[in-house]
Amino acid sequence: MKFLRPFLFAIVLASAFFYFTTYRNGRLYPPSWIGHPQRVEIIEAAGGESLDAEEQNNISVYRKNIASVVNITSRVMTFDFFYGLVPQEGQGSGFVIDKEGHILTNYHVIADARKVEVTLHNHKKYPATIVGTDKSHDLAIVQIKAPDLQPMTLGDSSNLQVGQKVYAIGNPFGLAGTLTLGIVSSIRQVQEPDGLVIEEAIQTDAAINPGNSGGPLLNWHGEVIGINTMIASSVGQSAGIGFAIPINTAKAVVNDLVTLGRVRRPALGVRTIPIDPEFAAETGLAADYGLLIQQAISGGAADRAGLRGGTERAYLGNIPIMLGGDLIVAINGEKIESQQILAQIMNKHRAGDTVKVTIFRGKKQLEVNVVLGEARDQV
Numbered sequence: 468m469k470f471l472r473p474f475l476f477a478i479v480l481a482s483a484f485f486y487f488t489t490y491r492n493g494r495l496y497p498p499s500w501i502g503h504p505q506r507v508e509i510i511e512a513a514g515g516e517s518l519d520a521e522e523q524n525n526i527s528v529y530r531k532n533i534a535s536v537v538n539i540t541s542r543v544m545t546f547d548f549f550y551g552l553v554p555q556e557g558q559g560s561g562f563v564i565d566k567e568g569h570i571l572t573n574y575h576v577i578a579d580a581r582k583v584e585v586t587l588h589n590h591k592k593y594p595a596t597i598v599g600t601d602k603s604h605d606l607a608i609v610q611i612k613a614p615d616l617q618p619m620t621l622g623d624s625s626n627l628q629v630g631q632k633v634y635a636i637g638n639p640f641g642l643a644g645t646l647t648l649g650i651v652s653s654i655r656q657v658q659e660p661d662g663l664v665i666e667e668a669i670q671t672d673a674a675i676n677p678g679n680s681g682g683p684l685l686n687w688h689g690e691v692i693g694i695n696t697m698i699a700s701s702v703g704q705s706a707g708i709g710f711a712i713p714i715n716t717a718k719a720v721v722n723d724l725v726t727l728g729r730v731r732r733p734a735l736g737v738r739t740i741p742i743d744p745e746f747a748a749e750t751g752l753a754a755d756y757g758l759l760i761q762q763a764i765s766g767g768a769a770d771r772a773g774l775r776g777g778t779e780r781a782y783l784g785n786i787p788i789m790l791g792g793d794l795i796v797a798i799n800g801e802k803i804e805s806q807q808i809l810a811q812i813m814n815k816h817r818a819g820d821t822v823k824v825t826i827f828r829g830k831k832q833l834e835v836n837v838v839l840g841e842a843r844d845q846v
Contacts, residue, residue, distance in 0.1 A: 528634055528689040529646050534588045535563045535619045536682060538638045539572055539595070539609070541580035560637035560682030561585070561609065562619050562691065568611045569725055570595070571717060572681030573696050574602050575659075577609060585611045588644060599724030603732070604814075605663055605696055606717055608724045619683060622690030624713035627651050627669060635673040635695055635709070637682030649673025656807070657710050659697055666811045668710045669693045675709030684711040719815055731818035732842035736767020737774065739795065740788055741805050750781075752794055753827040756804045760792035768840040774826065797825035818842070 518526070539559045559576030563569070570585060577583055583595040593611040600607045628651065635647045653670040669684060675695050684693035693711030720730045739758035747755040762776040763769040777789025795803050798812050799822050816822065818841040826833050 524687065525634070525646070525648065528685060528687075529636070531689045532562075532619055532636060532683070532685065533644055533646075535617045536588065536636045536638075536644070537561050537563065537570060538586040538641070538643050539570075539576055539681060540584045540586070541577045542582040542584075543579045558638065558641055558678050559680040560678065560695070562681075562683045563616050564621070564721070565618050566616055568613055568616055569598065570609050570611065571694065571721070572607050572609065573694065573712075574600050574605045574607045575696075576681045577607050578602075583609055585609065586643070587613065599728040599730075601720050601724060601730045603663065604716055604720065604730070605659065605665070605712060606694070606720065606724070608721070620690045621714055621718060622686055622688070622692045624667075624669065624692045624715045627654060627692060627713075629653055632687050633669075633671050633673055633692070634685040634689075635671070635675055635679060635682060635711075636685065637675075637679035637695060639674070639676035639678040641678055645679075647674040652708070657697075665696070665710065665712055666716070666807075666814055667713050668696075669713060671709050671711065673709060679709075716814055719817055723817060733813050733816045733818045733820060733839040734768060734842035735809070735813070735822075735824075735837065736764040736769045736771075736840050737776070737795075738762045738764070739806065739809075740783070742794065746783070750790060753830045753832070754794060754796050756802070757794045757796040757827070758803055758806065758809060759788075759790075759794050761789045762792075768837050769824075771840075772824070772835050772837040774824070774835060774837070775828070793826040793828050795824060795826050798822050800825075813839075813842075 539561045541557050561570040561572030564571050585595045586592050595609040595611045598608040598610045631651050649672040652672050657668045658664050679695045682695045683691045686692045691714050695711045698709045723730045738761045742757050744755035760776045763774050775793050777792035779790040781790050820839050824835045824837050
């Protein structure tokens with residue numbers, strides 16, 4: 468008890484001091500060093516600060532294109548264990564490509580949709596019709612009837628350089644009209660979650676999030692160079708790695724999508740094997756690279772142009788092959804070193820296009836014009 472007495476005495480003294488100096492007067496007073504000046508003096512930035520050249524260009528690209536970027540809402544029916552078929556909505560982006568109201572977007576944005584609605588930047592909503600789809604390239608065209616539409620300018624994605632500046636405009640998480648800025652991080656082949664392979668995909672660190680799919684990726688001049696399609700992330704949000712489909716891939720199929728509703732995928736009409744220097748030396752081929760034709764599909768583009776398949780059976784390890792066929796080394800002057808490169812070249816064309824195929828027939832080099840056919844599960 469004797470230890471508590473000093474403690475209790477201190478509490479009594481403090482309480483008495485508080486009562487006589489503060490509480491009895493009816494209000495709490497601030498310390499004497501706190502005052503109430505008549506106005507607060509703050510430091511303000513000087514008005515009218517001019518924007519630098521980069522900021523001005525960012526604003527220009529945004530203002531030039533924002534009216535052409537749309538929000539796409541799709542409704543699909545999904546199965547619920549307790550309720551059966553229930554409607555579910557998804558969101559993505561797209562952009563106007565002509566005055567007739569055609570809008571380019573991703574296939575996965577509208578896949579299996581029973582109802583598609585487009586919201587313009589002015590918040591007006593329009594029902595949309597699915598005009599054409601290209602699942603293998605993750606592309607789709609929808610159309611709306613609306614006045615005074617502003618088409619975007621489609622650029623060229625063939626000569627993109629790692630490090631060049633790009634812009635993404637879209638509706639991430641439904642936040643309409645969002646602009647993000649970044650660079651081209653790489654040009655590479657990527658595989659989407661459903662197994663679709665995108666050749667020469669544009670990798671960028673411009674922030675791309677759910678809802679950006681189908682929106683445009685723009686260059687410094689505000690021209691569309693890609694269609695934003697996917698992100699690489701463990702959390703489903705931007706991790707600085709996004710991918711876009713090259714606009715040249717879309718331009719090659721847009722006409723078919725609009726006029727036919729599908730893509731007449733081009734085909735050379737051959738079955739081939741790739742050649743390396745070791746194989747070329749063993750078989751006496753005239754070049755140490757290229758694709759050796761095993762078979763020219765009967766009635767196909769190569770067959771009609773006179774290209775020849777192999778006639779002599781041999782084995783590559785345990786794999787039977789045919790020797791004696793034409794060796795493809797270039798198409799339109801572009802060196803062919805693999806079947807992947809051949810597929811990339813086919814993606815730049817459509818059925819009916821004419822290409823110049825450079826071959827070796829024995830030791831003789833020939834150039835043959837081939838009118839591409841329509842693909843039937845072959846290149």
